[in-house]
Amino acid sequence: MTAMASAIVPESTSSPSSPRPVITLSKPKKKRPAVKNVKAIRAIRSLFRSFPILTPTCRFHATLPRCSRAADGHIKGATRATGTLFGKRKSRITLAIQENPRGVPILLLELAIPTGKFMQEMGSDHLRVALECEKAADKTKLLEEPLWTAFINGRKIGYGVKREPSETDLEIMQLLYTVSTGAGVLPDNMTDAVEGETTYMRAYFDRVVGSKDSETLYMMNPDGNSGPELSIFFVRV
Template sequence: MAALAVSRFRSVLASAIARRQGRSPRVVGTLYGRRRGHFHLSFQLKPQMQPLMLLELPTATSDATLSINTRCGYAFRRECRPEDWKALRAVEKVSVGAGVLPATAGGDGLEGEVMYMRAMFERVVGSKDTEAFYMINPDGHGGPELSVFLLRE
């Protein structure tokens, strides 16, 4: 419960900072996961900072029929673990892009290849129980390529 309160506080603080600077809240979003694992979605104010929110998604990375616009389900919000930090640190210098991090040897919690996608997202708060993240298209044309809608129960 305390971890959820700290995570919520970070999210509210980031929104307040962005509003004070006169711009919409923009965050760095990283979607990543090990092959034959689950996707994780991290939102950070800056790539070097603790995630404002880290979600474990119900979608498996091995799902070959992944169609983002028909996917919904329960995501689990949790604190950043050492294996999450390892993945986020590995893509820290990437501003926008997608790729695969090579497999690592040893029992460091990040064995196997890690697929990732990183982009800037605009955060829109609908109410205390709803928020949305819209991926900002890097070329400035067209609408968002990916939208994430969150509803608290």
């Protein structure tokens, strides 16, 4: 984490009367109508949040792809996306993917690992997050799948659940829309006495679509090859 440039977010007072940021994020141009059973998905999310955070010993055995970078650090054929990992230190971390920093996230995925623990994992040279789901008969787009099995460096950590952005999620994205790359702590009014401070890590990612059943996000490190690497794989099997 030390290799990444720290970004400064304007401080705000912890007073309850502190004004909330005005949400000016734009919605994605195209949004497919929901075809899933909303009640069933909500039930899964509620059940997921009731589970304790465990560290299973199962291993992810699939061979994950590698992509070579060009001299400028970009992957040929990839598109750029903005990725943000955030959450209160003792609560589950959330991954937000935006097509551009001023847009509403196209994906919000809550992972079964505490934010503080995930940030510690970022201390390794290369962190691989693999998200796996099963193929179904319908034609759901890959990033619209509601439930994933999550692995970090081959170790199963539990599940990842897709959710719609809450008002707090949008406020966080609004606060960070001027931040291209960085890590830090959000203002005091987003701190919880029990769960701790809201921390974040934000960076540009190269988004590589392998097929309708596979997609990968490669973090673009502003320090070249001197900092930690983060790869996020979405695979439908």
